[in-house]
Amino acid sequence: xxxxxxxxxxxxxxxxxxxxxxxxxxxGSVDLDTYRAHVRRGVEAGAAAVFACCGTGEFHAxxxxxxxxxxxxxxxxxxxxxxxxxxxxxxxALAVRYxxxxxxxxxxxxxxxxxxxxxxxxxxxxxxxxxxxxxxxLPVIVYQRDxxxxxxxxxxxxxxxxxxxxxxxxxxxxxxxQRIVSAVRSEVPGDFLYFNGLPTAEQTQLAYxxxxxxxxxxxxxxxxxxxxxxxxxxxxxxxxxLVEKLLDGFFRPFVELRAQGRGxxxxxxxxxxRLRGLDVGEVRPPLHEPTEDHVKQLAEVIERGYALLExxx
Numbered sequence: 005x006x007x008x009x010x011x012x013x014x015x016x017x018x019x020x021x022x023x024x025x026x027x028x029x030x031x032g033s034v035d036l037d038t039y040r041a042h043v044r045r046g047v048e049a050g051a052a053a054v055f056a057c058c059g060t061g062e063f064h065a066x067x068x069x070x071x072x073x074x075x076x077x078x079x080x081x082x083x084x085x086x087x088x089x090x091x092x093x094x095x096x097a098l099a100v101r102y103x104x105x106x107x108x109x110x111x112x113x114x115x116x117x118x119x120x121x122x123x124x125x126x127x128x129x130x131x132x133x134x135x136x137x138x139x140x141x142l143p144v145i146v147y148q149r150d151x152x153x154x155x156x157x158x159x160x161x162x163x164x165x166x167x168x169x170x171x172x173x174x175x176x177x178x179x180x181x182q183r184i185v186s187a188v189r190s191e192v193p194g195d196f197l198y199f200n201g202l203p204t205a206e207q208t209q210l211a212y213x214x215x216x217x218x219x220x221x222x223x224x225x226x227x228x229x230x231x232x233x234x235x236x237x238x239x240x241x242x243x244x245x246l247v248e249k250l251l252d253g254f255f256r257p258f259v260e261l262r263a264q265g266r267g268x269x270x271x272x273x274x275x276x277x278r279l280r281g282l283d284v285g286e287v288r289p290p291l292h293e294p295t296e297d298h299v300k301q302l303a304e305v306i307e308r309g310y311a312l313l314e315x316x317x
Contacts, residue, residue: 113142
């Protein structure tokens, strides 16, 4: 266990950033024992951090009580070996409540997701995240996606906000990201973290690395940690051959399959975890389960990914 600040612990990760799914039992309630097992397996497989109850963890589907229980379970399962970052979202009042629940549960930081429903102006967005950051002592990573898209000037304002340590990008506008990185570098002294937060971020990470964005989320790590870790190590070590083989033979087919259904960025990942032997239950509405044929195709993609690792030995 280390007491180093979250930013320092995340800055040069030893492995992928793990976004676990949330486990449900047969009756649909949260299954904390299975969830702990899922988190523990990820940490033991080499995750550098656990991002609990975020997008892949169906934050949108959890009650505040379930959220706090899951974050606490993730903290217990990691045993201080890696940091735990918890989601926080909805309107400002609820986002503040979730932030405080996460702090009470022992989380090391927050991933602040977009406000609910409204499309706000830059001034309102900046005020929202500043209030979330001020609500606890936890460092905050702001998630850019959907209805929370920032100008470079607004990100400069976020970077100047006490408690805000980084920006996770789920938009994919590389021109905007370049301007954001440049503006913050020019106007705010010190380190500010950037994350590639696109679904199956491995698929776009080569492009993000060219902007200096080396951190990325990995949903694939939930069900194929060896593949995600091998890709991460190959990318850091400059093994272009293995990177290309995994992109062509595993990640691209997975992304193409993911595109076959709405919500598959979560539902397909959860199906993958079940295929790999851990019954984490189905997704909650409004998400829906993948079709039987798509689950069969997923199994074939996973098998091919592991075969590529064997060939690379």
